[in-house]
Amino acid sequence: MLRFLSLRLGRSLLTLVLVVTFAFVVLRLSGDPALLIMSADAPPEAIAAFRRAWGLDDPLWVQYVRYFGAIFQGDLGNSMRDGRSAISLVGERIPATLALTVPALLIKLCLGIPAGVYAALHRNSLADRAVMLLAVAGFTVPSFVLGLLLVLLFAVQLGWLPSGGQESWRHAILPVITLGLGGAAVLARFTRSAMLEVLGQPYMRTALAKGVPWGVAVRGHALPNAAIPTVTIVGFMIGSLLAGAVVVESVFSWPGVGRLLVVAVANRDLAVVQAILLLVAATMITANLVVDLLYGVLDPRLRNGMRGTA
Amino acid sequence: MVEPLVAIRGLSVSFDGLPALRGVDLTVGRGEAVALVGESGCGKSVTWLAALGLLPAKARVSGSVTLEGTELIGAPPAVLDRVRGGRIAMIFQDPASSLNPVHRIGRQIAEALRLHRGLDGRAAREEARRLLDQVGMPDARRRLDAFPHELSGGQNQRVMIAMALAGRPEMLVADEPTTALDVTIQAQILELLAEIRRDTGMALVLVSHDLGVVAETCERVCVMYAGRIVEETAADKLFTGPAHPYAQGLLAALPPMTGPRRPLAAIPGGVPEPWAMPRGCAFAPRCPRRAEACEAAPPPLAEVAPAHRAACLYPGAAAVVSPVPAMVPA
Numbered sequence: 116m117l118r119f120l121s122l123r124l125g126r127s128l129l130t131l132v133l134v135v136t137f138a139f140v141v142l143r144l145s146g147d148p149a150l151l152i153m154s155a156d157a158p159p160e161a162i163a164a165f166r167r168a169w170g171l172d173d174p175l176w177v178q179y180v181r182y183f184g185a186i187f188q189g190d191l192g193n194s195m196r197d198g199r200s201a202i203s204l205v206g207e208r209i210p211a212t213l214a215l216t217v218p219a220l221l222i223k224l225c226l227g228i229p230a231g232v233y234a235a236l237h238r239n240s241l242a243d244r245a246v247m248l249l250a251v252a253g254f255t256v257p258s259f260v261l262g263l264l265l266v267l268l269f270a271v272q273l274g275w276l277p278s279g280g281q282e283s284w285r286h287a288i289l290p291v292i293t294l295g296l297g298g299a300a301v302l303a304r305f306t307r308s309a310m311l312e313v314l315g316q317p318y319m320r321t322a323l324a325k326g327v328p329w330g331v332a333v334r335g336h337a338l339p340n341a342a343i344p345t346v347t348i349v350g351f352m353i354g355s356l357l358a359g360a361v362v363v364e365s366v367f368s369w370p371g372v373g374r375l376l377v378v379a380v381a382n383r384d385l386a387v388v389q390a391i392l393l394l395v396a397a398t399m400i401t402a403n404l405v406v407d408l409l410y411g412v413l414d415p416r417l418r419n420g421m422r423g424t425a
Numbered sequence: 426m427v428e429p430l431v432a433i434r435g436l437s438v439s440f441d442g443l444p445a446l447r448g449v450d451l452t453v454g455r456g457e458a459v460a461l462v463g464e465s466g467c468g469k470s471v472t473w474l475a476a477l478g479l480l481p482a483k484a485r486v487s488g489s490v491t492l493e494g495t496e497l498i499g500a501p502p503a504v505l506d507r508v509r510g511g512r513i514a515m516i517f518q519d520p521a522s523s524l525n526p527v528h529r530i531g532r533q534i535a536e537a538l539r540l541h542r543g544l545d546g547r548a549a550r551e552e553a554r555r556l557l558d559q560v561g562m563p564d565a566r567r568r569l570d571a572f573p574h575e576l577s578g579g580q581n582q583r584v585m586i587a588m589a590l591a592g593r594p595e596m597l598v599a600d601e602p603t604t605a606l607d608v609t610i611q612a613q614i615l616e617l618l619a620e621i622r623r624d625t626g627m628a629l630v631l632v633s634h635d636l637g638v639v640a641e642t643c644e645r646v647c648v649m650y651a652g653r654i655v656e657e658t659a660a661d662k663l664f665t666g667p668a669h670p671y672a673q674g675l676l677a678a679l680p681p682m683t684g685p686r687r688p689l690a691a692i693p694g695g696v697p698e699p700w701a702m703p704r705g706c707a708f709a710p711r712c713p714r715r716a717e718a719c720e721a722a723p724p725p726l727a728e729v730a731p732a733h734r735a736a737c738l739y740p741g742a743a744a745v746v747s748p749v750p751a752m753v754p755a
Binding site: 322323336339 | 474477479502503506507508509510511514515517519522523524525526527528536537540541572574585588589591592
């Protein structure tokens with residue numbers, strides 16, 4: 116188990132280094148922050164001074180080594196726009212993002228899993244077809260389209276809810292629903308197919324053949340098995356709690372991490388973009404690790420594997 | 426005649442309009458060992474899954490299955506739940522996938538003990554251990570905490586049998602119990618089933634495509650073909666004097682254990698597809714004794730000798746009977 120954990124941790128660190136490196140190179144090759152932040156018609160001396168101040172005229176590898184050195188001292192650099200530290204800039208946006216993604220995750224779980232289980236248990240019934248139709252619609256419609264449709268209906272037509280901003284909890288309703296419905300649809304489909312797979316397994320027939328009532332067999336024998344593939348998707352959703360709302364935050368002008376990312380990328384505000392990517396990668400990796408450990412709890416067949424190799 | 430334990434009458438099953446069983450009549454007496462043989466798809470497993478209400482909802486089941494007078498077809502779930510495992514237990518072909526992979530085997534056996542004998546906690550665990558001992562599981566106490574994937578196929582089948590015994594059933598239906606196992610393990614499991622039958626007086630229905638397995642274990646054999654029973658007789662009689670040309674074909678396809686080697690005789694043609702079932706005898710297209718009458722209507726299962734019935738208008742040479750047998754009263 117310890118071996119499994121340390122191997123996984125080592126691999127996670129490697130992933131983080133790769134993410135940081137990739138972002139570092141791509142961002143610097145794809146645009147000049149001096150021109151984007153100072154604007155192209157700024158006097159050449161000012162631009163040169165900006166480059167010198169931020170170390171942008173050093174060779175790429177020198178910048179890279181300097182950046183890594185700083186990371187290990189907990190310094191992710193400062194924003195080129197207002198000079199504040201990237202960590203605090205990102206940090207103060209996190210609560211706003213979580214205010215959308217955590218309630219959305221609850222909607223996904225409370226709507227998606229029961230709907231999927233119900234559809235599987237009533238396969239080919241009218242209810243199953245309705246659930247699946249909604250689910251397909253839910254995840255084929257992109258979130259910005261769904262968001263705009265909701266705005267059109269509830270903000271423009273009915274005037275019940277605000278269309279954007281962050282002034283009160285009422286402003287959060289539409290973005291939370293937009294995020295939640297799409298994810299619930301994905302989860303419903305996934306849960307349904309996992310359940311159908313499990314319901315057709317010989318051990319379900321065995322349970323019934325030994326006299327276990329249908330409902331008990333579903334709860335005691337089918338659900339624990341169907342949970343195994345479903346946990347993968349839920350883990351992915353938890354991993355994207357911070358990064359999963361980029362589009363929706365933009366649609367609803369919600370000042371979260373996602374919006375900060377969009378603005379920072381547009382300006383090539385290098386330190387901020389990298390701080391966000393690092394944070395997102397770290398949450399993803401943590402969630403994945405938790406999922407892997409959960410597999411071991413849920414599926415005894417995988418426990419031996421964990422004791423051995425990763 | 427004493428009332429049979431289980432009586433199946435006119436049992437028919439179809440899936441999406443395609444027939445899988447076309448009127449099966451079969452009785453099993455208390456403590457009797459009956460085999461149901463036939464090739465894959467002939468309906469031998471479906472017969473018992475239908476009897477216990479274990480077929481998927483899309484299956485259309487008609488006819489009657491009674492357990493000491495209680496009708497099981499269409500019975501409410503509460504009645505079926507008590508019968509399943511409590512009076513008729515069933516074990517299956519692939520023991521490894523027939524056990525729930527996420528539960529320890531002790532828990533799976535204890536579940537049956539709780540349902541049918543009201544045992545819980547320590548009592549259930551102790552009884553589960555005793556059952557594992559009874560089915561010859563080595564180191565039974567430790568095995569209670571094992572998961573199915575930690576055991577071999579033969580051991581898992583022993584667990585299945587222990588679980589089946591947990592409810593003290595009057596009858597065990599073993600659906601191809603040895604097909605997925607190695608030959609040496611097959612013999613052990615068959616020996617175990619025979620031993621348990623001796624000890625408990627439980628009736629045994631063995632569903633198999635393997636005539637050798639059947640010969641060792643059962644007193645009476647029913648041969649099925651295309652959703653019907655075509656011959657029913659004592660096991661030794663079937664091997665010495667089969668009456669139905671299909672049963673004769675099956676035996677001719679077995680390699681002889683004594684005497685000179687001979688080429689094995691295959692039955693020509695194939696089983697008719699469910700959507701193209703002949704109007705008359707389903708075996709007629711492959712039958713060497715086919716006559717015009719065979720294609721008119723399916724022949725009834727009729728007595729060709731005492732305690733020997735065959736569904737054939739021209740039953741085999743072994744039995745001396747008139748070409749058109751008399752109807753047997755139901």
